[in-house]
Amino acid sequence: MAWFESLGMALIDVLIAGLMLIVGLFPEALSAPFDYAFMQRALLTSILVGAICGLLSCFVVLKRWSLLGDAISHAVLPGVAIAYLLGWPFFIGAFLAGAVSALGIGALERHTRIKSDAAMGLMFTFAFALGVVIIGKIATNTHLMHILFGNVLGVQYPALMLTLFSGVVALVAVWVFYRSLVLYTFDPMQAQALGFNTSVVHYGLILLLTLTIVASLETVGIILVVAMLITPGATAHLLTDRLTTMMLLSVGTGILSAVLGLYLSFLFDVASGGAIVLVATALFAVALLAAPRHGLVGRWWRRRRGAAAMVP
Amino acid sequence: MSEVVHQSLPAVEVRHVYAAYDGQAVLEDVHIDLPAGEWTAIIGPNGAGKSTLFRILLGVMKAQRGQVQVLGQEPSAQRRAGVMAYMAQQEAVEWDFPISVRDTVLTGRYGHMRGDAFWRRIVPPRWCDPRHWAVVRQALKAVDMQDYADRPIGALSGGQKKRVLLARALAQEARVLLLDEPLAGVDTASERLIMKVLDGERRSGRTVIMVTHDMDSARRYADKVLLLNRQVVGMGAPERMLVDEMLARTAAAGWVRDHEPLVEAS
Numbered sequence A: 001m002a003w004f005e006s007l008g009m010a011l012i013d014v015l016i017a018g019l020m021l022i023v024g025l026f027p028e029a030l031s032a033p034f035d036y037a038f039m040q041r042a043l044l045t046s047i048l049v050g051a052i053c054g055l056l057s058c059f060v061v062l063k064r065w066s067l068l069g070d071a072i073s074h075a076v077l078p079g080v081a082i083a084y085l086l087g088w089p090f091f092i093g094a095f096l097a098g099a100v101s102a103l104g105i106g107a108l109e110r111h112t113r114i115k116s117d118a119a120m121g122l123m124f125t126f127a128f129a130l131g132v133v134i135i136g137k138i139a140t141n142t143h144l145m146h147i148l149f150g151n152v153l154g155v156q157y158p159a160l161m162l163t164l165f166s167g168v169v170a171l172v173a174v175w176v177f178y179r180s181l182v183l184y185t186f187d188p189m190q191a192q193a194l195g196f197n198t199s200v201v202h203y204g205l206i207l208l209l210t211l212t213i214v215a216s217l218e219t220v221g222i223i224l225v226v227a228m229l230i231t232p233g234a235t236a237h238l239l240t241d242r243l244t245t246m247m248l249l250s251v252g253t254g255i256l257s258a259v260l261g262l263y264l265s266f267l268f269d270v271a272s273g274g275a276i277v278l279v280a281t282a283l284f285a286v287a288l289l290a291a292p293r294h295g296l297v298g299r300w301w302r303r304r305r306g307a308a309a310m311v312p
Numbered sequence B: 001m002s003e004v005v006h007q008s009l010p011a012v013e014v015r016h017v018y019a020a021y022d023g024q025a026v027l028e029d030v031h032i033d034l035p036a037g038e039w040t041a042i043i044g045p046n047g048a049g050k051s052t053l054f055r056i057l058l059g060v061m062k063a064q065r066g067q068v069q070v071l072g073q074e075p076s077a078q079r080r081a082g083v084m085a086y087m088a089q090q091e092a093v094e095w096d097f098p099i100s101v102r103d104t105v106l107t108g109r110y111g112h113m114r115g116d117a118f119w120r121r122i123v124p125p126r127w128c129d130p131r132h133w134a135v136v137r138q139a140l141k142a143v144d145m146q147d148y149a150d151r152p153i154g155a156l157s158g159g160q161k162k163r164v165l166l167a168r169a170l171a172q173e174a175r176v177l178l179l180d181e182p183l184a185g186v187d188t189a190s191e192r193l194i195m196k197v198l199d200g201e202r203r204s205g206r207t208v209i210m211v212t213h214d215m216d217s218a219r220r221y222a223d224k225v226l227l228l229n230r231q232v233v234g235m236g237a238p239e240r241m242l243v244d245e246m247l248a249r250t251a252a253a254g255w256v257r258d259h260e261p262l263v264e265a266s
């Protein structure tokens, strides 16, 4: 494992050096905060988290899985707590807890008459309550706050490595299984009729979602990660009618929100997770107003022109 | 000319099939052959189990008892092999999905793309083997939707969507077409178009199996009619199945079994 770790560290250092070259192109006033090593790590983490969340958020939005994302992210909490108790790395506990609760939700909705939204609400509030109780016993409030709301300025190498690893896995998975994912999201029945194994695709996508959530924990925290899994995809969905374009736009807005949010949080000394999500929402608002086909202004304009054309 | 199709092997063999949902019997002892290279219309009242039979033929639902073979093989294997194309009665399609009409039809080729060169399988589908695009163009032309190819799928009317889904089924170039009420919610012009397309498919040797409530089109186009309501009521030429007595028997067959199924030799 040691070579793996040093390889990861070296890769991170290379990436950071590359980023600093780009940051150096900006005027001094903008680039000054990134003289600090912790800001450099935070920048790389933010970019990675923005990109992974942006990518996955396309599927979350199109598959109407927003609530599921919310459920998994909350269900991660007891996993973090139990891992802490057992002395495991936190992400293993988080990943297991997220996966188990996603399976539990699936089992509840398949084998009982409970509807999926109730199944999710039930599972995630239970898991979250369990997490709050355990953490209350073993850790301080600041610790809890960091898990809940993230602390990107305090990111260290191990967390950065996890984020990088998750990013690579998510990218490769979406790339390799693009067709299955598209077909399963667009028309699950057709996917089945064409001989795709839809259960594998379904649970694979859930695991990918869980991985993304775990990777984003330290940056935006449990409560706000779901915003990064919804907002970039929703923004991009307003802007285009092509999936590949939507993915690029979504990754772009994800990265832009994360970087801008990080910068603003440093500048005004506010919580980074909150700042990132606020920027993402602001971008969404701009798209909602100004999107060419699906934007409110465009629609209003077309309606007015249409009404004018109808009057002789 | 279309008589060259060998009549010996049935396309679909249903052997004493029982099916149920939560213990509620839906199909009871359904035992029938559907001929290859012919057009069979399946007719029966709402809740007769027609869509259920399709689910069993596709292998996405298991029969409680009995067996089904499609062209001599297990349904689920044939499904993977791309032998069957299926048009569902109630689509599970996400119409807001950002995909064009052309790319929607291309998804019908995703099964065949498993046979593409490796590098084509790891790049976005739009760079797939050009022969897939040729099939897509042809399918769009067949349903007269080529002018809409660049439209987002959500920006079509209900009947146009149906035609695109038919094009997607055609693009699969499957030997057996399973169509669950392809005419529901379609105007007469589109209906005629769809029937013409299916007739062309049948003439080129494909097996067409269609559920419909439209007796007129069944009478006009189908080679065989299968009357189904929980059990097989009859199977044979349209002019002998679509008569008042047989239709009355079909309506009653959901509750009672007072006649042996009337199955004509093909």
Ligand SMILES: Nc1ncnc2c1ncn2[C@@H]1O[C@H](COP(=O)(O)OP(=O)(O)OP(=O)(O)O)[C@@H](O)[C@H]1O
Residues within 6 Å of the ligand: B021, B022, B026, B044, B045, B046, B047, B048, B049, B050, B051, B052, B053, B089
């Ligand atoms: N998913 C399901 N769960 C429980 N029962 C079902 C399910 N699907 C169908 N059924 C029942 O099985 C019976 C047959 O349904 P099926 O959909 O096969 O009928 P159908 O012949 O296709 O009818 P229609 O003409 O209305 O489409 C019906 O009584 C229906 O209530």
Ligand SMILES: [Mg+2]
Residues within 6 Å of the ligand: B050, B051, B052, B089, B180
């Ligand atoms: Mg039906």
